[in-house]
Amino acid sequence: MVDPHSVVRAFLSADGDLVDLVDDRLYAGRDVPPVGYTPDDGPCVVFKVRGGSPDYPDALLNPSLQFKCYGADEVTAYQTYRAVYDALQNGHDADILHAESEVLGQLLREPDTEWVYALAYFVVQIRQT
DSSP: OOOHHHHHHHHHHTOHHHHHHHTTOEEETOSSOOTTOOGGGOOEEEEEEEEEEEOTTSSEEEEEEEEEEEESSHHHHHHHHHHHHHHHTTOOOSSEEEEEEEEEEEEEEOTTTOOEEEEEEEEEEEEOO
16 A cells, blocks of 8 residues: 555645745644644645545545645635645646545634644545556
């Protein structure tokens, strides 16, 4: 089985518009940014698999992924989400057959830190061969 976190991170890291916003702050397999991060560092994206399934002959994985797009304010958080959306929606490459939004981004705040983020979900079809 392929690691969906690595595949999706590599795909997102190749998107120039997203990288212009977040630099290398794409954190895979997480539901919060790493210790030491603050929104003053710039926007970031954290994501993790939340479920999904393989297809019958095990040629594809179909993970559902949760994305949290952080920013210093609501505008920046939503702009970061839009960059993720633009990169993933109907996206494909050698490893990703298709990606599709499951739920549009919703602006929320972390209860402990009050950091604003946009929460969204995507399903991605990943080739296993």
